[in-house]
Amino acid sequence: PAIARRCLDAGAFVAIVHPDWYGLTPEDADSIPGAHAVEIYNYGSDLENDRGYGWTLADNLHARGRRVGVIAADDAHLHYRDCFGGWIMVKAEHNEPEPLLAALHAGHYYASQGPVIHDVSIGADTLEINCSPARAIMALGRGSRSECELGEGLTRATLPLELLRPGGYVRVVVADAQGRRAWTNPVWW
Numbered sequence: 001p002a003i004a005r006r007c008l009d010a011g012a013f014v015a016i017v018h019p020d021w022y023g024l025t026p027e028d029a030d031s032i033p034g035a036h037a038v039e040i041y042n043y044g045s046d047l048e049n050d051r052g053y054g055w056t057l058a059d060n061l062h063a064r065g066r067r068v069g070v071i072a073a074d075d076a077h078l079h080y081r082d083c084f085g086g087w088i089m090v091k092a093e094h095n096e097p098e099p100l101l102a103a104l105h106a107g108h109y110y111a112s113q114g115p116v117i118h119d120v121s122i123g124a125d126t127l128e129i130n131c132s133p134a135r136a137i138m139a140l141g142r143g144s145r146s147e148c149e150l151g152e153g154l155t156r157a158t159l160p161l162e163l164l165r166p167g168g169y170v171r172v173v174v175a176d177a178q179g180r181r182a183w184t185n186p187v188w189w
Helices: 002-009 026-030 043-049 055-063 097-106
Strands: 037-042 069-073 087-090 109-112 117-122 126-140 146-160 169-175 181-184
Touching (some): 026 055, 117 169, 117 181
Antiparallel strands (some): 087 109, 126 146
């Protein structure tokens, strides 16, 4: 927590990394109150010991009202082929440190293992997602609240929001035919 505080004070983007690998709890995450994101996928940890996901922690924090984004990384140490399995896609003005950092702080990014999310639009009653070809396009809310469209080669879905709004937020998951996923940050009502 002290190192995270120093990083936050310096203006860094701070993420709670590979929480399943460490066995982190929501109370552990509370010790870093300024963290911007939770690493919900770590390719290296997934390959090495099947502890590469962090959605349980992220969803628990979201359900408690903590507004953190989500990231993915390959965390390549290059001891074996542990690269190019997870990353974030950042929407920034330029591919330079300052605009990238500003975009991260603003939440203008999503996490991916490969699928591309082109656009997410929220209307009064629906959520519209445009993406690379997928077999599932999901909108997930608090607890078990979800909407989904399944098919082959889906590139667009319009999902109702009625069941999701009471939970306070929605996040999108796109899964391709190989089982790879892309995840948006939660959008809060």
